[in-house]
Amino acid sequence: MTAVVLIDTLLLLLVTVTAVAIIEVRNLYASAMLTSVYSLLMALVWVNMHSMDVAFTEAAVGGGISTILLIGTLVHTAREEKPLKRRVHGKALALTALCGAALIYGTFDMPRFGDPKAPIHHFRVPEMMAQTVGFANSTAGKQAPPAGFDPLEYRSFNGAVPSVPVDPADTAWRETSVLAQHGIMLPKVNGHALHPAEPGHHLHPPDDFNGHVPNSVTSLLAAYRGYDTMFETTVIFTAGVSLILLLRRPRREGYLQRSAPLADQAILRVVSKMAIPFILLFGLYVITHGELGPGGGFQGGVVVACAFILFALIFGRPALYRVLPPPVCDLLTGLGVLMYSGTGLACLLLGGNFLDYAMLDPISPGDGEALGMTLVEYGVGITVSMVMLTIFNQLAEERSK
């Protein structure tokens, strides 16, 4: 029994107890606060399972934003649940028990926790971990599978997936760029020698991870699943638009000019004034640093939004609207999505595939990848932060008439 399993066991017990409390407690404020506790516990669980990026997101989103949204809604709906006639809903309990029993029966067929032989650690993993997605040549030695396992066997599990489709030495297609043909963005060789192991790449300084992005979560997010992430960003954008459609009142009614109730609390005012610049800086750091360490557009965007929300909570929304007027906020929301798809389009114009970041710098594809991923992460960050801010503004705007 490893430490991971031991901590995991205890934390998950706590999580389950909190979940029961969230459902059973009648005061909705208590329920919202318990949701925050639950998210922070969950963030610990993710850290324990080495899932840093998810932990980051869970702490920022679950512990921060969603609690604020819930409390913002409770203010103008109801504080208490209506008392129920019967404490336990018999039919629901029977149904969930039945459903749960069936699912638990299913878990006996699952591979054991952390089992290195589980299919998930082999199917397509060599390609993914070697980050050779754009090149499709399995570079040797990136992550060796456990002894006794033939990755090729797992790959052939799906006949549709070709193992090595193209000749990795053939990089001529990378040099033919639409813009280069017209004399724009001519590729320059900055004294880089060809990489001996990967013919498409050029040798980089040692801190450059052979031109690959060190945080594989970000690299998968932006490259391997680039389309998926783009449309996730669009989903978030859609949520922001729906909130505006559902709750925003016509401009002519004006924004509610409420005084800021917390602004005369000296300690809150001074501390938040000192903290907000650092929260903003940290958010930008998380977005920019996304390819090197845990973090990225989603996490950083939420942190940036938290800074603005803190400002609005302490100094009032009129002050926030002076700093960031709603029309600007709306424009930025769309700009983020445009930035993401625009980066994809730029790669297309440069002669590659949509979101093939290597095309941004055809001579050293690693730098191109890093540049493209940073641009995309900023696009995601801008959209996420502005949508979170819009959601907060709309929910807080809605006062009892």
Next chain:
Amino acid sequence: MTDVLGIYNYWIYVVLMMIGLYGVIAKPNLIKQAIALGLFQTGIFLYYISMAVIDGGTAPIWTTIEDGAQKFQGPYDNPLPHVLILTAIVVSVSVLAVALALIINIKRSYGTIEADEIERMDHEDRLIEYRAGQAPDAADDAEARHHA
């Protein structure tokens, strides 16, 4: 014993999902239902992240560099479920936000956020209209009450 610990995470995921499902069915309060839906989602997140863990593994961030080549200290956890769940968490907060906006609108037109009361009000309205000899139409009801 190791066998039980090996699937313990999957049991907890089932329990969390079922707690969420119970909340959605048993609690008439709409905000409670939105929260319960969130619990259901975290159960699924737990399922995905648990699958990604590998014995003796570490976070999938390349670290050590020696002589320009990468030297690995051990196996890495599978990053793909992390990517899926990372985006799913942000989408789940968007879902929560839209749900809350709808709940606020419901509160505005019905004056309550308890599902059973809303249902009773709809039913009573239909009954009145039926007795008046009109065709029941729920959309018109809500509109009329909103303007009243």
